[in-house]
Amino acid sequence: MKIKAVVVMVGIGLLLAARPIVAHHAFAAEFDANKPIKLTGAVTKFDWTNPHAWIYIDAKDDSGKVANWGFELAAASGLMRSGWNRFSLKAGDVVTIEGTRAKNGSNNANAQTVIVASTGQKLFAGANQGQTP
């Protein structure tokens, strides 16, 4: 009981530390809001970079075929202000990611939500992505 309360309090503290970051990438330039996608798979690479961090997972599509998918996140510096870091995800971690697909048809999407499969924990929430042109 005590442990749960402390975890919640520290989590709120991390969210309050969130600060804005400016990166001018238009959602509409890269992603199609009409093409939602939700995949579960093991992380192959976690690119902790600016202006966008990227998560790559090996996921099975509906036909059972495994392919590598890339998901675009907020800037690493913005994620850092929200309390996340380069160890927040590691190769081998299994995650479920929801997003919308890249307009160019590639195996890419943005990451609206990233959930750790085993615990249900939501990762990278609270990162403020900045304004677009």
Added chain:
Amino acid sequence: MKTFGLVIILSVLATPVAAQWVSHPTPGIPRTRDGKPNLTASVPKTPDGKVDLSGLWQRISPKYRRNIAADLKPEEIQSWARTLVQERQEDLGKGHMSVQCLPWGPSYTTSERLFKIVQTPGLILMLDEGLSYRQIFMDGRPLETNPNPSWMGYSVGRWEGDTLVVQSFGFNAETWLDSAGHPHTEALRMTERYRRRDFGHMDVEVTFEDPAVYARPIKVPLSAELQPDTELIEAVCNEGGDRNLEHWVGKASDEKASSIKVAPEILAKYAGSYVEQDLWGPGPHPRTIQVTVSDGALFAELSNRGKVQLSPQTNTTFAGFFGWSLTFVTNSQGTATHLLEMHISGNYRYSKTK
């Protein structure tokens, strides 16, 4: 057992934040009794009696950073410049310095970038997270008359009472003055006025003069808020290589081409006022979106930013909102209860208030 588990969780969660100076308390600033920075304390002075502008500042510039010419009439802007703006908007801003990972140039001063002022008697520095800097020389030297054009220009400053006045010249013509894509030439002259109102608040006015493009000087008012107890975080824009731009295929006109017709009865249930719940950006908060229906089309007005016509892609998803999409979430009667502002980093919720 319980105590052991508690210690493990605390140390795992506490370490990342403490390691980065992201929340390191700024030494020597006025604080209230509960230890919070006192942002309404009086303006600090340097040993030689000048106002001290030093500190980490967040600019707030919602209107003009998008459109520097918001107060100009079309005929006050050269037609080639207006055409260029339309082309740049069709490309959804792909040529902007922040996308191309280039220094911001003059529009740095009217942007919403976090910046650090370091003030010394003969030189004031502005430092940026992207590793750009500006030097404002306070030693009385005149501006270069024939400078080699540069990205961040050449700047000299002086005090007019408690206001810092900066004159700049010598910018190359590679940068945009806003995110809409308004251009400038090498003849641009920029004047900035900085007045620190109290410990945590600064008023800024930037004037752009470029008669080759704009018929009259453009005056941009904005403000800045001190960001105590945190630090600049380095963010090198092109460390990711070309990866982000290889997906940049969208044009503004795509959405109009793929738009569908949505029944007026459905649109009517989206009209109303929406208030942001998931905060992002420097503010002012809360941001609001007013959704209205007119002539069978849906319009959305973002606080401080203007009104745009939305482009229906499905019965619930609309494109054309400043480069984002909006998705309406409805109850069982089809009336919207909230909307989602769709960014690359995720969906930001706004609740319908009326």
